[in-house]
Amino acid sequence: MNTQAVAAAASDLKVPPTPCTYSIGKRLSLLLALQTIIGLGVLLAAIYGVTHMMFVSKQDEHLQGYSAVLAEVLREADAKGGEAEMANKLAWLGERQPGTFVQVLRADGSEFYRDASPTFDPQTAPSRERRFEVARADGSAPLQARVVIDCTSDAQYGQRMALLLIAATLAGGAFVAWATFWRVRCSLRPLQDLAAQTRAVDVRRLDQRLSLPEPIEELQPLVDQFNGLMQRVERTYVQLEGFNADVAHELRTPLANLIGHTEVALSRERTAPELEEVLLSNLEELQRMAGIVNDMLFLAQADRGVKARRGEPVSLAELVRQVVEFHEAPMEDANLGIDIVGDAKLAVDEPLCKRALSNLLGNAIRYAEKGSRLCVRILPEGERGARLWVENVGPAIEPSHLPRLFDRFFRADASRCELEKPHHGLGLSIVAAIARMHDGFAAAESDAGRTRVGFSLT
Numbered sequence: 001m002n003t004q005a006v007a008a009a010a011s012d013l014k015v016p017p018t019p020c021t022y023s024i025g026k027r028l029s030l031l032l033a034l035q036t037i038i039g040l041g042v043l044l045a046a047i048y049g050v051t052h053m054m055f056v057s058k059q060d061e062h063l064q065g066y067s068a069v070l071a072e073v074l075r076e077a078d079a080k081g082g083e084a085e086m087a088n089k090l091a092w093l094g095e096r097q098p099g100t101f102v103q104v105l106r107a108d109g110s111e112f113y114r115d116a117s118p119t120f121d122p123q124t125a126p127s128r129e130r131r132f133e134v135a136r137a138d139g140s141a142p143l144q145a146r147v148v149i150d151c152t153s154d155a156q157y158g159q160r161m162a163l164l165l166i167a168a169t170l171a172g173g174a175f176v177a178w179a180t181f182w183r184v185r186c187s188l189r190p191l192q193d194l195a196a197q198t199r200a201v202d203v204r205r206l207d208q209r210l211s212l213p214e215p216i217e218e219l220q221p222l223v224d225q226f227n228g229l230m231q232r233v234e235r236t237y238v239q240l241e242g243f244n245a246d247v248a249h250e251l252r253t254p255l256a257n258l259i260g261h262t263e264v265a266l267s268r269e270r271t272a273p274e275l276e277e278v279l280l281s282n283l284e285e286l287q288r289m290a291g292i293v294n295d296m297l298f299l300a301q302a303d304r305g306v307k308a309r310r311g312e313p314v315s316l317a318e319l320v321r322q323v324v325e326f327h328e329a330p331m332e333d334a335n336l337g338i339d340i341v342g343d344a345k346l347a348v349d350e351p352l353c354k355r356a357l358s359n360l361l362g363n364a365i366r367y368a369e370k371g372s373r374l375c376v377r378i379l380p381e382g383e384r385g386a387r388l389w390v391e392n393v394g395p396a397i398e399p400s401h402l403p404r405l406f407d408r409f410f411r412a413d414a415s416r417c418e419l420e421k422p423h424h425g426l427g428l429s430i431v432a433a434i435a436r437m438h439d440g441f442a443a444a445e446s447d448a449g450r451t452r453v454g455f456s457l458t
Contacts, residue, residue, distance in 0.1 A: 025184035033177035040172045044165040051161060055154045056128075063130040066100065067147050071134050074104075074145070078137045087113055094118075101127075101148040104134070107141030122148045126155035190216055194223065206234040250292055250409065250425075254285040261285075295426040299408065302433035308349035316386060317343035319350065320376050323357040327365060335371045342378035344386035346457055348438060353457070356434040357388070359427035360453055364392035367451070381456065385440075389454035397446035405444045405453070406432040431455055 073093065077085040090102060094115045101122045104113040120127070129148040136142060194210055201208050209227045212219060265278040320340050324331075331338065357376075364374050372393040379387045397405065404410050409425040432442035435455035442455040 025181050025188065028184050029177040029181040032180045033173040036176040037169055037173035040169040044169055048158075048162055048165055052158060055151075055158065059128045059149060059151055059154065063128060063147060063149055066097070066149070067130050067132050067145070070102065070145065070147060071132060074134045074143070075137070078134075082137075083112065091116075099150040101150075103146045103148075105144040105146075107143070112143060120150040120152065126151040190219060194219070198226075201230065203237070206230065206237055247292075247296070247409070251289060254289045257285045258282050292426070295430060299426065299429060299433055302437055306437060307439075308352055308434070308437040310347040310349060313345040313347045314350060315343055315345055316348075316353075316378050316388065319353055320357060320378070320388075323354050323361060324376075326358065327361050330362075330365050331374075334365060334368065336365060336368055337373040339373060339375045340378070341375060342380070344378055344380040346384065346386055348457055349434075352434045352437065356431045356455060357390070359431050360388075360390040360455075363427055363453065364390050364451075367394045368392035369394050377454075381458075385456065385458040387454060387456040389452045391450060391452045393450055396449055397444070397451060399446075402444050402446065406442050428453070 070090075070093065073089050074086050077089040081088075086104075090104065090113045094100070094102060098119045101115050101118040101120070102113065103111070103115070106112050122129070127148050127150055129146060131144065131146050133142040134145055190212055194212075197208070197210050209230060210223045212223060261278050261281055265275060270278070317340055324338055324340075361374070361376075368374060369392075375389075375391040377389040377391065379389070381387055406428045408429045410428075428442070428444075431453075432455070435442045435457070438457045440456035440458050442453075444454075445452045
């Protein structure tokens with residue numbers, strides 16, 4: 001094998017990567033923390049915005065008030081002493097207002113006044129300004145005044161407030177994440193208990209069921225579904241064990257017969273007729289074993305969900321008559337009569353239906369009282385359905401045995417098992433399988449010395 005073939009074979013054997021697992025608690029914690037940070041961030045940002053607007057409103061009010069006072073003072077000083085008096089007043093006001101800066105320009109753009117040593121830099125420090133005009137007493141062009149107030153303290157307060165709000169947002173998110181993770185871990189403890197209970201279930205303890213200390217609305221359906229599944233698994237496992245034991249038992253008898261007959265035949269010299277008799281006896285046992293194997297294969301196919309192959313609608317009564325002709329000899333031996341009541345036309349798998357009817361008739365003939373009459377009833381159900389019953393007079397079946405009548409290798413009791421007419425106990429199981437292949441079901445009733453076994457078709 002060349003290198004490329006080896007590489008291709010190795011690539012075919014690669015195991016698909018296992019998807020990464022995640023923690024519900026961590027994921028919920030992160031999601032809720034993120035939602036908390038976003039929610040708190042939006043709320044605190046709104047608070048910060050409102051606070052900032054209040055500061056701006058307060059600063060504008062201060063500016064407007066101071067500008068009005070300054071304009072009034074300048075008008076009075078201009079009326080009393082002109083520009084010299086206005087300059088003195090401005091200097092006096094500048095000393096009284098350390099957090100302000102005033103600049104006055106003449107109409108031609110030349111500077112009339114400027115605070116000499118302001119307590120802050122109007123160009124770089126956080127500030128707000130207002131411009132206004134001051135009318136002259138002599139009627140000349142008005143002065144252009146500019147007032148700037150220092151907002152450094154408000155800006156610092158706003159920064160501290162922003163940092164505090166950011167810290168509060170992050171702290172709130174961290175607290176919510178921790179609280180959510182802790183709460184989720186506590187809330188998921190029942191799931192951990194269920195996982196521990198599940199790990200304790202194995203083949204030797206299939207009777208174990210999950211339970212919760214107290215009912216939880218979200219988990220109880222899961223627990224109920226799992227317990228139901230375990231009940232079905234336990235029942236199936238028990239049936240499988242019984243089925244394996246029954247198969248071994250059924251095959252052991254013909255195998256033992258084959259081995260015994262062969263050993264006896266080989267113990268001494270035999271004539272050709274004697275060897276032929278041994279071979280015929282062995283052939284009967286082999287045919288019985290082949291019948292068991294074929295029936296088991298058919299049931300396995302039915303269990304895999306194989307559906308019946310339906311043909312054109314046919315008369316069920318006609319199918320029953322064809323099957324009855326096949327059973328005429330054993331019916332005559334038992335002195336049995338038969339009545340066919342009702343009819344329906346359905347699209348069915350004829351060979352399968354004949355096989356089911358043959359099993360039911362053979363079962364009824366085997367257990368019917370000699371000289372009685374059998375009855376096959378065909379009851380239409382709806383437009384596309386029918387039910388077939390095969391009735392016989394004979395020993396009644398106990399009610400506790402009826403639910404298991406269609407189990408594989410099940411025999412109700414010794415009174416319904418004839419040693420002179422051995423059978424391997426799969427006939428009614430095949431009837432139930434054929435009914436399922438036609439989307440129907442099998443049923444049985446037994447009371448007052450009359451037994452009815454049948455199946456439905458849809």
